[in-house]
Amino acid sequence: MAKATREAYGETLKELGAQIPEIVVLDADLSASTKTAVFAKAFPDRFFDTGIAEGNMMSVAAGLAASGKIPFASTFAVFGAGRAYEQIRNSICYPNLNVKVAVTHAGLTVGEDGATHQMLEDIALMRALPNMTVVVPADAAETAQVIRWAASYQGPVYIRMGRAKVEDVISPDAEFVPGKSTTLADGSDVTIMACGIMTQQALQAAKMLAEEGISARVINMSSIKPIDEAAIVKAAKETGAIVTCEEHTVMGGLGSAVAEVVVRHCPVPMAMVGTEDVFGQSGKASEVLKVYGLTPEHIALEAKKLVEAK
Amino acid sequence: MAHLTEERVLELKAIARKLRVDILEMITKAASGHTGGSLSIADLITLLYFEEMHIDPANPKMADRDRLVLSKGHAAPAMYAALAEKGYFDKEELNHLRQAGHMLQGHPDMKHTPGVDMTTGSLGQGISAACGMALASKMDHASWRVYAILGDGELEEGQVWEAAMYAAHYKLDHLTAFVDNNGLQIDGPVSEVMSPLPIGEKFKAFGWHVISVNGHDMSALHDAIEEAHSVSGQPTVIVMKTVKGKGVKETENQVGWHGKAPSPEQCVQFVKEVEEAE
Numbered sequence: 001m002a003k004a005t006r007e008a009y010g011e012t013l014k015e016l017g018a019q020i021p022e023i024v025v026l027d028a029d030l031s032a033s034t035k036t037a038v039f040a041k042a043f044p045d046r047f048f049d050t051g052i053a054e055g056n057m058m059s060v061a062a063g064l065a066a067s068g069k070i071p072f073a074s075t076f077a078v079f080g081a082g083r084a085y086e087q088i089r090n091s092i093c094y095p096n097l098n099v100k101v102a103v104t105h106a107g108l109t110v111g112e113d114g115a116t117h118q119m120l121e122d123i124a125l126m127r128a129l130p131n132m133t134v135v136v137p138a139d140a141a142e143t144a145q146v147i148r149w150a151a152s153y154q155g156p157v158y159i160r161m162g163r164a165k166v167e168d169v170i171s172p173d174a175e176f177v178p179g180k181s182t183t184l185a186d187g188s189d190v191t192i193m194a195c196g197i198m199t200q201q202a203l204q205a206a207k208m209l210a211e212e213g214i215s216a217r218v219i220n221m222s223s224i225k226p227i228d229e230a231a232i233v234k235a236a237k238e239t240g241a242i243v244t245c246e247e248h249t250v251m252g253g254l255g256s257a258v259a260e261v262v263v264r265h266c267p268v269p270m271a272m273v274g275t276e277d278v279f280g281q282s283g284k285a286s287e288v289l290k291v292y293g294l295t296p297e298h299i300a301l302e303a304k305k306l307v308e309a310k
Numbered sequence: 311m312a313h314l315t316e317e318r319v320l321e322l323k324a325i326a327r328k329l330r331v332d333i334l335e336m337i338t339k340a341a342s343g344h345t346g347g348s349l350s351i352a353d354l355i356t357l358l359y360f361e362e363m364h365i366d367p368a369n370p371k372m373a374d375r376d377r378l379v380l381s382k383g384h385a386a387p388a389m390y391a392a393l394a395e396k397g398y399f400d401k402e403e404l405n406h407l408r409q410a411g412h413m414l415q416g417h418p419d420m421k422h423t424p425g426v427d428m429t430t431g432s433l434g435q436g437i438s439a440a441c442g443m444a445l446a447s448k449m450d451h452a453s454w455r456v457y458a459i460l461g462d463g464e465l466e467e468g469q470v471w472e473a474a475m476y477a478a479h480y481k482l483d484h485l486t487a488f489v490d491n492n493g494l495q496i497d498g499p500v501s502e503v504m505s506p507l508p509i510g511e512k513f514k515a516f517g518w519h520v521i522s523v524n525g526h527d528m529s530a531l532h533d534a535i536e537e538a539h540s541v542s543g544q545p546t547v548i549v550m551k552t553v554k555g556k557g558v559k560e561t562e563n564q565v566g567w568h569g570k571a572p573s574p575e576q577c578v579q580f581v582k583e584v585e586e587a588e
Contacts, residue, residue: 055472056476060445069449
């Protein structure tokens with residue numbers, strides 16, 4: 001079944017709201033889109049719209065956290081990690097306050113709204129901040145697991161969600177553990193590491209490769225920071241090549257995070273699938289992904305090139 | 311409304327003189343820091359820490375304490391002088407302001423300094439954090455209050471007005487903001503760099519209760535805070551007319567003293583002037 005991660009976000013917030021009275025939800029006039037409206041309807045006295053003022057929202061969240069509340073602050077990725085970057089840095093991460101920055105509409109699959117709304121550099125920005133944990137769930141089930149974990153964890157967390165529906169890839173019975181990846185398919189010739197909507201693409205790519213006799217391991221790397229160093233080292237040693245895939249620029253995101261581990265501990269050839277040094281554009285989500293090569297076909301091609309070059 | 315007695319005013323003035331001496335000496339030792347804006351809020355800081363706020367230096371994280379957010383974080387020396395005088399930490403720490411390996415950072419850091427309720431320094435963010443705190447107090451039907459101190463130059467940050475809108479919208483009557491209207495910012499007079507004037511009218515238009523007061527008059531400041539406590543359903547801003555560098559003739563109303571430290575020789579002379587003042 002396909003479902004958008006943001007749908008799971010709203011539902012899980014509502015579920016947690018009943019269990020944890022300290023949870024407070026903030027939004028910047030996008031609650032119908034981010035799905036925080038689901039929480040707002042159930043707990044109107046614990047939902048505070050800040051209006052279209054994201055910088056204020058992040059610092060207000062910091063003040064709430066400093067007073068013992070557990071704020072979830074939501075907007076689109078570009079307005080959270082982008083417009084309010086410095087508030088996240090100085091009001092939230094530097095004092096290490098317990099704020100959950102939960103953003104939706106990340107990446108190209110925003111679609112028709114185009115480049116101004118297609119955030120492609122937020123993983124890089126958030127990953128560079130001390131004290132910040134960065135998570136990109138692969139599907140609705142994992143989103144619920146991540147939100148439940150985030151509510152119980154003390155400290156800032158950036159949770160990156162999307163607009164479009166994604167196929168189920170993670171077991172609904174799984175539990176999210178920061179710094180732990182999930183191996184979704186085993187393989188010996190190459191490893192494909194992905195996060196967010198690209199995990200489902202990676203699984204499709206592995207099927208394509210199997211038809212050509214290439215055995216690909218597929219790992220869901222939803223926890224970008226901390227990252228599962230052990231799984232990366234193991235994959236490098238056992239498969240000798242790694243392809244990363246992300247709905248994000250290849251500068252500073254998942255690919256970079258994996259490469260940092262690979263070059264330090266076990267250098268092997270890598271390829272990075274993501275957007276290059278460009279902005280997005282308007283179009284249907286599926287069409288825009290094709291324009292920028294964020295497809296199973298492209299992942300399979302990159303993997304094949306690495307295997308052939310061994 | 312209970313006014314301050316004349317005797318109490320004299321006591322508070324004596325404390326303010328002490329804080330001014332500490333401000334001058336710590337900035338001189340650091341050879342770095344914001345002299346002008348620290349001296350201009352020394353009287354307010356004295357009144358808040360030694361008269362108004364419900365706090366306990368032995369229990370800096372006390373749940374029902376009043377909070378103070380120094381949104382103009384560069385005036386940290388004034389806050390540090392008060393915290394040390396109250397006993398939140400050893401006065402010896404003041405000798406190590408802005409020095410590597412010590413706790414007194416250039417701007418307030420809640421994780422390293424006991425008594426600091428919010429990390430500030432990037433202008434405009436403190437007032438928003440104070441809104442979050444006041445909202446938490448209101449949600450819990452608690453009695454603790456939140457005070458925020460802003461600079462007049464700081465009002466040029468758009469986020470201040472996002473917060474101003476927010477505080478009025480959510481009727482944050484637990485929040486009292488002060489504007490240190492000393493009229494000067496780094497590049498010159500605020501009226502010439504980028505005028506935030508008129509200040510009171512702007513806050514009034516945003517839905518705040520506005521009080522104007524001489525920021526160096528303890529009795530008037532005290533009465534203004536009492537008035538703020540009596541207001542319900544809206545936040546209050548107390549616009550304080552102040553003198554940048556207040557207390558030392560050479561630094562008063564001098565834009566050059568915004569971020570300058572006195573030399574050791576100047577410090578001796580300045581401290582003498584403060585100590586001999588009324």
